[in-house]
Amino acid sequence: MRFNHKRPLMALVMLIAALALALGISACGGGSSSSSTESTEAETTTPEETTEETGEEGEESTGKATAITADPENEKISLTIGSKNFPEQEILGEIYTQALQAAGYNAKSDLSLGSETVALKTLKAGKISGYPEYASTALTAFFGLEPEEVPSGATPAWEKANAEFQKEGLEAFKPTPFASANAVGLLKSTAEKYHLKTVSDLEGVSEKLSLYGSPECEERIDCLAGLEKYYGLKFKEFKPVDIELRYSVLEKGQADLSILFTTDPELASKNEEFVILEDDKHVFPAGNVIFVTSQKVAEEAGPDYQSTIENVQLGLTLEVMQELDARVELEKESPAEAAAAYLEAAGYVE
């Protein structure tokens, strides 16, 4: 053998070291990429501040949060609360579940059901008792309304959706104070450069700009399809990306525009960095959350079911929801922890 035995051994050691390093890096990458923000100084409000905030907002909107009392009669009733598969929905699912538990129900959660289609199917099959849905999504995705036909107020939208749900043996409880909608987001510097305030301002500029959104955005009327159809905009390119990357593509300078959600915590904590454009033609209907359940379950569970759910969501203003989203998306609390903190801070449970 004329091979030098020392050098391959050296190479081997080096390669193993390189591999270990690569594994280490990728492990870190998996963790940090999803947070999409390195300097997470979101400085979310302390529980005391939340109490103040919810108290104020509660008075402004529909009434003050009242503590939930347990009725031993409810113990016999089992409820399963579902949610779709993203943080805000999971937090809502947990809030409803824990509130119902506080009211004495034998309630458990079944989160991350997937899309609204799956959630509705699961509800109709009786596998869940109910789940939170955005009124706008219900009207467009389930009942075939065009975005401009969605009523702009929370109550009219709920009434319309509820009327449709009733026809199918379902029922929607009153809407939450907060509403969530898609929004065209961008860096403040880009907005200043092109003098952009509304989506209509993109006219004549959009050809120079790239738009990033979740893969489904391309075909959705409350996303790219609507921007093209109602605003007549053409973009330089549309790139589909994982929804979790919606802020990092802007930060990295890959995307000029990115589809964001109005409840995103980043819009509150980093409002010097990111801005959203006003949807002046109402292509992105704002959806307040309505709790959808089956009439049969609502009847069996008694009046505490509806009153608990409508009571516990009174404190859910946009600011509170953004903070709860921040706790889960930026600070990596579990939805259950965030929900418990909300219930306690808002005075629903001791």
Next chain:
Amino acid sequence: MSALSLHPVLADFGGAIEFIFHKQVSNVTGGHKVGGFHQVLELALKQVEVSVVALLVAMIVAIPIGLYFGHKGTGELLAIGLGNASRAVPELAVIALLAAVVGVGFTTLTVALALLGVPPILTNTFTGINQVDRPTVDAARGIGMTEFEILRKVEIPMAVPSIMSGVRTSSINIIATATIAPLAGVLTLGNFILNENVYGANGVLAGAIVVAVLALIFEFALAGLQRRLTSKGLRLQAQ
């Protein structure tokens, strides 16, 4: 029981096949229809394109390394260990990492998929070369062949079935995993699978069916290539 439960399954398949050939109404697109042969073909071609490029990159990286260490008979720990260890790296983590460093798009995706394709090819190339009968190699050396000639004329021909089986495994892994491409800036058939909201259950199943068909096509094509690459003598021996 079986007849009752079989029926909806068949209906689902019917819907999926329908989706492949005819556009369908979607609830969320504002009247614009989705699916149909044109869209399926477009996304399928993208999936093939990204898979082929990634497989070629994986082969270019893995085969020479496998040949080198296989011929020397050292580095078994490395070749097998590297192969097994890198299988533990989740593909989405690789994409997320690359997306953070170089951004999303075709290149990111190709690199991520190629990384996925390297281990089986590397391991099988190493094993294939390393397991060539030692007396045969000594005989080749004895008749005056250089190390390179031994590799090219003796070891590689004997190792072709093993190398190709690694390539086939990789190709299936890559083409199946290319369905997550829409999360990294490239629209492939995964678009149908990831977006049930838009394409419905029919779209999800249609996407899965077409990916499965593509995987079979790759498998048969590579099996054919393997037959052609295997030397006549070995083929006769196998019979």
